[in-house]
Amino acid sequence: MNNSLWKDAFDRLISNKLSLFGSIYILFIIILALITPLIAPYDYAYQDLDLGPSGPSALHWLGTDTLGRDLLTRMMYGSRVSLMVGFLATMVALSIGVIWGTVAGFSGGKVDTIMMRIVDVLYGIPFIIFVILLMVIFGRNLILLFMAIGAVEWLTMARIVRSQVMSLSKQEFILAAEAMGVSRVGIIYKHLIPNAIGPVIVYATLTVPQIMLLEAFLSFLGLGVQAPLSSWGLLIRDGAVSMEEYWWLLIFPSLAFSLTLFSLNFIGDGLRDALDPRTSDS
Amino acid sequence: MFNLILRRVVIAIPVLLTVITLTFLMVHSAPGGPFDEEKAVSAEVLAKLNERYNLDQPLSTQYFDYLSGVLVGDFGPSFRYPGRSVTELISIGLPTTFELALYSILFALCVGVLAGVLGALRPNTALDYIPMSTAMIGICIPSIILGPTLILVFGIWLEWVPVSGWGYMPGDKILPIITLGTAYAAYCARLTRGGMLEILNQDFIRTARAKGLSETRVVVVHALRGGLTPVIAFLGPAMAGLLAGSFVVETIFGIPGLGRFYVEAAFNRDYTMILGSSIFFSFLIVSFNLISDLVAAALNPKLRD
Numbered sequence: 260m261n262n263s264l265w266k267d268a269f270d271r272l273i274s275n276k277l278s279l280f281g282s283i284y285i286l287f288i289i290i291l292a293l294i295t296p297l298i299a300p301y302d303y304a305y306q307d308l309d310l311g312p313s314g315p316s317a318l319h320w321l322g323t324d325t326l327g328r329d330l331l332t333r334m335m336y337g338s339r340v341s342l343m344v345g346f347l348a349t350m351v352a353l354s355i356g357v358i359w360g361t362v363a364g365f366s367g368g369k370v371d372t373i374m375m376r377i378v379d380v381l382y383g384i385p386f387i388i389f390v391i392l393l394m395v396i397f398g399r400n401l402i403l404l405f406m407a408i409g410a411v412e413w414l415t416m417a418r419i420v421r422s423q424v425m426s427l428s429k430q431e432f433i434l435a436a437e438a439m440g441v442s443r444v445g446i447i448y449k450h451l452i453p454n455a456i457g458p459v460i461v462y463a464t465l466t467v468p469q470i471m472l473l474e475a476f477l478s479f480l481g482l483g484v485q486a487p488l489s490s491w492g493l494l495i496r497d498g499a500v501s502m503e504e505y506w507w508l509l510i511f512p513s514l515a516f517s518l519t520l521f522s523l524n525f526i527g528d529g530l531r532d533a534l535d536p537r538t539s540d541s
Numbered sequence: 542m543f544n545l546i547l548r549r550v551v552i553a554i555p556v557l558l559t560v561i562t563l564t565f566l567m568v569h570s571a572p573g574g575p576f577d578e579e580k581a582v583s584a585e586v587l588a589k590l591n592e593r594y595n596l597d598q599p600l601s602t603q604y605f606d607y608l609s610g611v612l613v614g615d616f617g618p619s620f621r622y623p624g625r626s627v628t629e630l631i632s633i634g635l636p637t638t639f640e641l642a643l644y645s646i647l648f649a650l651c652v653g654v655l656a657g658v659l660g661a662l663r664p665n666t667a668l669d670y671i672p673m674s675t676a677m678i679g680i681c682i683p684s685i686i687l688g689p690t691l692i693l694v695f696g697i698w699l700e701w702v703p704v705s706g707w708g709y710m711p712g713d714k715i716l717p718i719i720t721l722g723t724a725y726a727a728y729c730a731r732l733t734r735g736g737m738l739e740i741l742n743q744d745f746i747r748t749a750r751a752k753g754l755s756e757t758r759v760v761v762v763h764a765l766r767g768g769l770t771p772v773i774a775f776l777g778p779a780m781a782g783l784l785a786g787s788f789v790v791e792t793i794f795g796i797p798g799l800g801r802f803y804v805e806a807a808f809n810r811d812y813t814m815i816l817g818s819s820i821f822f823s824f825l826i827v828s829f830n831l832i833s834d835l836v837a838a839a840l841n842p843k844l845r846d
Contacts, residue, residue, distance in 0.1 A: 383556035384563075385826045387785045388819045392564060395807045395815060396571040472683050479685040480788060480804050492685065499689035499793065503697055513686040520681045 271533035278529025281522030288519060292338045301329040303336040304487040312505045322507045324497060333489045334512055340490040341516070344405045345471035351409025352470075353463050356416025361447055361455075363417070364424030375421065378414050386411035390473065394482045404483060408470050419462055423455035457534035465527035468520045475516065491516040545838055553827050560823040561611060565604055568816045616817030621809050627817035634799035637707060641790070641798060642783040644718045646776070649725035654772065656726075657733025658760065661741060661768070672730060679727030684786055688720040688793040705795040717794045721786050725779050729772050737768035770840055777833025781826035 273279050300320075307327030315322045321330040363374040393407045427433060428451065436446050475492030477483035479499075484490040491512055498509030591597045598606070610617060616627035656672035663669055695716065696704035703713040740746065741764055749759045787800030795801075799818065806814035 379552060380555050380559060383553065383827055383830065384560055385781060385785070385823050388822055389563070389567075391788075391803075391807060392567050392815065392819060395810065396567055468681075475683065475685060476789060480792060480807075482804075482807060495685055495689070499685075499692075502689055502693050506693060509689050509693060513690060517682055517686055520683070521678075524677075524681055 268530075268533040272526075272529050275529045275532065277525040281525035281529070284518060284522040285526065288338055288515075289342065291335060292342050295335040295339055299332045299335050301332040303328070303332050303489060305329070312501070312508070314505075314507060321511045322505070324508055325501055325505070330494075330508065330511060333494060334491070334515055337489040337491045337494050337512070338515070338519075340401070340484055340488065341471050341474060341492070341519075344401070344408070344474040344490075345467045348405040348409035348412065348470045349463055349466045351406060352412035352416055352466060353459070354413075355410065356413035357420050357452070357459060359413065360417040360420025361424050361451060364421035365428060365443070365447060365451065367425075371421075375418075378417055382414050387473070390477065391480075391482060394477060401484065401488075404474065404477070405470075408473055412466055412470060416459065416462060416466075419458050420455055423458060424451050427451055427454050461527060461531045461534055464523065464530055468523040468527075471516075471523075472520065491519075542838070546835060549831050549834055553831055556827055557824060560827075561608060561820055562604075564816055564819045564823075565607060568812050569600060569603070571812065611820060616820070617813050619811060619814050621806070621811040621814065627814050630802060630814060631799060631818060631821055634797065634802045637796060638784070638787050638791070638798035638800055641707070641714075641717060641721065641787060641796065642780065644714065645722035645783055646725065646779065648718050648722035649729050649779070650772075652722075653726040653729025654733050654769070656730040657735075657772075658737055658765075658768075660730070660734040661737035662760070664738060669734075673734065676727035676730040679723045680731075682723075684720050684724070684789050685793075687723060688716070688790060691716050691720060692793070707794070707796040707798070713794075717790050717796060720793070721783060721790045724786075725783070728775060728779070732771040732775055733768060736771045737764060740764045740768040766840065770837055773840060774833060774837040776836075777830040780829035780833070784822055784825060 273282070305328060307323065310323060310327040312325045312327070313319060313323045319329050319331065321334065323329055324333070359374065359378070363371045366374075390404075390407050390411065393403065397403055433446060433450055436450055441449070471491075474483055474490060475495065478490050478492030479496045481496070484493050486493065494512035495509065495516065498505075498512055502509040588597070596603070607617065614628060616631070619625050619627050619630060622630065653676075656676065660669040660672055692704045695701045701712075702715050703710045704716075706713040707717065708714065746759060746764055749763050750756075754763075784800070787798060788804050789800075790796070791798045791801040792804055799822075802814070803818050803822070805811075806818065
């Protein structure tokens with residue numbers, strides 16, 4: 260039964276052309292990011308100051324920046340940082356949100372009320388400001404960056420999981436498990452989480468581009484990743500500074516980043532249609 | 542209705558208190574004092590500075606002093622601009638940022654509602670597909686890409702509009718408004734389309750049509766009121782997003798507003814300015830959320846319970 264559900268979902272997903280395109284592109288970017296240290300044509304910090312900024316050529320496919328660094332190399336290394344922040348922060352948000360939502364939904368009563376009131380209050384707080392504050396005060400540390408972003412993105416996840424768990428826990432098979440003496444922890448892990456996972460996967464997929472955007476936004480303001488490291492936000496910032504003479508420095512990183520955001524959103528939409536047909540908007 | 546207002550205001554208070562306390566504690570737990578980076582200040586001068594900014598008091602005293610200041614709109618002095626208060630700096634930047642946000646939201650509403658209504662009236666035709674796919678692109682392209690690209694194409698290559706500024710040259714407001722407003726126009730279009738499609742299928746619309754009202758009247762007077770509810774509920778969060786977006790747009794276009802002051806304060810480590818404007822931003826965002834919730838409830842009785 261379980262298998263056919265996932266197979267159905269997979270079939271539906273790849274029959275949607277946009278999400279198929281998105282999946283292929285993201286897979287391509289992820290593989291490229293993973294093998295970057297093996298195939299990158301140059302070192303990401305290597306400066307060819309004699310060459311300086313040059314347009315696309317046979318030696319430098321996407322050109323070089325104002326310090327003579329190879330743009331393709333910097334984009335490939337940048338994708339590692341951007342993707343890592345996106346996926347790791349989503350994992351952090353996912354873990355906190357799922358645990359919080361399951362406990363609240365399963366406990367019910369006072370515990371639930373208190374836990375969800377906390378979520379309500381946190382929801383009202385403009386977190387972008389807190390992430391900026393964290394970056395300013397504790398330095399522009401990459402690990403801290405995704406921990407901070409992940410720690411603020413779990414609220415919606417907690418709400419989704421809670422409502423799933425609430426509706427599931429009233430169903431007979433949970434009652435049966437309870438009657439047979441399965442422990443609470445056992446019910447949560449064996450029955451609730453596997454059944455609530457569809458909407459969670461959809462929301463997680465849509466969280467990744469949001470977080471990548473937040474990282475790019477911070478790096479663009481100079482508050483995120485710092486040179487000589489690179490990330491897409493940082494490259495777009497550098498490109499915007501020198502675009503008057505060297506347009507390629509803006510256009511290529513922007514293109515790579517936009518396509519990634521598009522793809523992740525397409526995959527998210529496709530997954531929603533595939534896993535959770537009820538909530539899809541026609 | 543009164544109960545709803547009361548409940549929302551009651552929840553806004555812990556939110557604001559949490560914000561003030563958290564920002565205060567974060568700024569005060571920053572490694573190193575605000576004057577540490579200055580070149581070798583003598584111990585005597587440092588003590589004087591600390592005394593002047595009340596940094597020699599215990600943390601709890603400072604906190605309650607600060608809190609009572611905030612309640613009357615006093616965010617204390619700026620560390621980096623001696624002789625100026627944070628409140629003064631905020632009031633210099635605010636009008637520009639507010640103008641930018643207002644124009645952008647108007648742009649978003651005009652374009653978005655129009656596109657959404659057109660799509661809903663002719664679903665699944667070119668009039669629907671083209672604006673809606675454009676909207677998808679608009680949502681996905683972030684302002685950090687849209688802004689520089691617009692400058693490159695329309696400012697540098699075509700030379701149609703100035704590349705930066707706000708009110709210095711005719712037309713220099715166009716690109717910032719488009720950059721900030723596009724994503725919201727796209728969201729408005731999708732929300733309007735969804736809301737209108739739902740409303741247009743309801744019985745009272747059929748009644749209105751059956752009694753011979755003109756299509757324009759049916760759409761504008763009867764359907765829009767309900768169809769726009771999701772858009773209005775979205776305006777509060779949108780306003781919050783616009784303020785955060787102003788950080789980027791004001792930086793890109795060199796606009797002297799609150800967003801740019803904030804980013805500059807972040808770079809200069811002007812702690813009182815960061816603290817003050819963080820709290821001020823949070824207050825604005827919480828208020829906008831509150832107002833849009835209440836307006837949505839006033840328009841749609843179903844949301845009141």
